[in-house]
Amino acid sequence: MQRIRQAYHLEAPRGLLNDPNGLSYFKGKYYIFFQWNRFAKNHSYKEWGLFTSTDLLNYEFQGSAIIPSQNYDIDGVFSGSGYIINDKLYLYYTGNSEKTDKAISSQCLVITEDGKYFEKKGIIIPTPNEYTEHFRDPKIFSTDNKNYYLIVGGQRKNDLKGTIILYHSTDGITWQLKNTLAISQQYEMIECPDLFSLNENDILLYNLQQRDNIKNEPLQSFSVYKIGKFNETTGKFNDIDLDNNYTLMDNGFDFFAPQTFLSPDGRRIMFAWMSRMNDAQEKLFAQTQNNIHCLTLPRELYLKNHKLYQKPIKELYKLLGNKIPVNKSHDKWEIYPAKRTFFINLQNIDSQKDLEINFHDNEAIIKYNAKQKQLTFSRKNWETNIFEEKTSIINNLTEIEIWSDYSSIEIFINNGEIVSSSRILPQNPNLKIILKTNLIT
Numbered sequence: 001m002q003r004i005r006q007a008y009h010l011e012a013p014r015g016l017l018n019d020p021n022g023l024s025y026f027k028g029k030y031y032i033f034f035q036w037n038r039f040a041k042n043h044s045y046k047e048w049g050l051f052t053s054t055d056l057l058n059y060e061f062q063g064s065a066i067i068p069s070q071n072y073d074i075d076g077v078f079s080g081s082g083y084i085i086n087d088k089l090y091l092y093y094t095g096n097s098e099k100t101d102k103a104i105s106s107q108c109l110v111i112t113e114d115g116k117y118f119e120k121k122g123i124i125i126p127t128p129n130e131y132t133e134h135f136r137d138p139k140i141f142s143t144d145n146k147n148y149y150l151i152v153g154g155q156r157k158n159d160l161k162g163t164i165i166l167y168h169s170t171d172g173i174t175w176q177l178k179n180t181l182a183i184s185q186q187y188e189m190i191e192c193p194d195l196f197s198l199n200e201n202d203i204l205l206y207n208l209q210q211r212d213n214i215k216n217e218p219l220q221s222f223s224v225y226k227i228g229k230f231n232e233t234t235g236k237f238n239d240i241d242l243d244n245n246y247t248l249m250d251n252g253f254d255f256f257a258p259q260t261f262l263s264p265d266g267r268r269i270m271f272a273w274m275s276r277m278n279d280a281q282e283k284l285f286a287q288t289q290n291n292i293h294c295l296t297l298p299r300e301l302y303l304k305n306h307k308l309y310q311k312p313i314k315e316l317y318k319l320l321g322n323k324i325p326v327n328k329s330h331d332k333w334e335i336y337p338a339k340r341t342f343f344i345n346l347q348n349i350d351s352q353k354d355l356e357i358n359f360h361d362n363e364a365i366i367k368y369n370a371k372q373k374q375l376t377f378s379r380k381n382w383e384t385n386i387f388e389e390k391t392s393i394i395n396n397l398t399e400i401e402i403w404s405d406y407s408s409i410e411i412f413i414n415n416g417e418i419v420s421s422s423r424i425l426p427q428n429p430n431l432k433i434i435l436k437t438n439l440i441t
Helices: 279-286 314-319
Strands: 015-026 029-037 047-053 059-066 077-085 088-097 104-112 119-126 136-142 148-155 162-169 176-183 189-198 201-212 217-228 256-262 268-273 299-304 307-312 326-328 333-335 342-346 355-359 364-369 374-380 387-393 400-405 408-413 418-423 433-436
Touching: 015 047, 015 088, 015 256, 015 268, 029 059, 029 077, 077 104, 077 256, 088 136, 104 136, 136 189, 148 201, 162 189, 162 201, 176 201, 189 217, 189 256, 189 299, 201 256, 201 299, 217 256, 307 314, 307 408, 355 400, 374 418, 387 418
Parallel strands: 015 077, 077 136
Antiparallel strands: 015 029, 029 047, 047 059, 077 088, 088 104, 104 119, 136 148, 148 162, 148 189, 162 176, 189 201, 201 217, 256 268, 268 299, 299 307, 326 333, 333 433, 342 400, 355 364, 355 433, 364 374, 374 387, 400 408, 408 418
């Protein structure tokens, strides 16, 4: 049986993990909360689990942090965020209650003074009358530690389309509706919004979701970003149109619900949920495991040439061990790693020539077409056994960095200009990488 559980990605010991929540640095530790069903490998139950770390390399699993226990969250402690206020960690989440004829969503607050005991403070924001109960995923940020803002993803009642709503507070407890930050005319819901500053620019992350409003089911969703300006006076993002002029956060198969926070040294660090599997894929992936799903590698975000770049945080390079021998011939390289956990960095690539990297006899393939300037990542779909592809346009390919774990591949192109994150179901026990190289030597 092939190992699926990851070596250096965060996974729960059992059950189902999804969105990263409440990312914070608090009293000398990093707090990585996450959506968790500890009872089953499905989405039937949601609480917040917790990992802590002092170095973002070694993590301690702390178990349950916030569980459904009140009337307003008894049917799910959904996604949210965290912020340090008055030397306490304030955690904001969406409480879900289905005790009436319809689900009711409420934005709720938990405060902890020590990171161990979590005190619920109740509902801080009920769903406004203008919105349906698809109103969730509060993300807090501050401009000066005197003015706090909370953005929430929602769905308007009048046309059943998505919106990001902005709230303001001076103490983190009492919140007033400020404005509509941005709107969609095409998508039925906006999930997991995030807003932060980099190099005097403001970055808006969000997830566009198409829904069948009659069946109340999600159809498609994906993560994107915009670069612009947040106007603190008006409470609006300068480009309020969420449907256009955005960029994909990740060009792979498995990336969703990214959330960012500031490290003590001022880096903007992001985790995301590393899955977009359907029900059939989830069942096959987890059939021999106690758990399913993981988080992405933590990544530092930075701006370059008016693009958002993602780079594995510098701490991760301490994981690198012995070099893997390479068998070279005139037209290809052969690499035989002992494990699926390996790192490859190709530099000084000649972008005028084609490139192909084949992993483990066609489990996954990277191809670069120099004439068309296209980089394609292919993997075998373990439900259908059919190859599926993701393609990116890259005008000048210079570098490829690959992080492989037991059941995933994360690819960073040109120092993080484009990133591709995908889960791989291990099938071939004979590990072999064949690289038909166009490297400048």
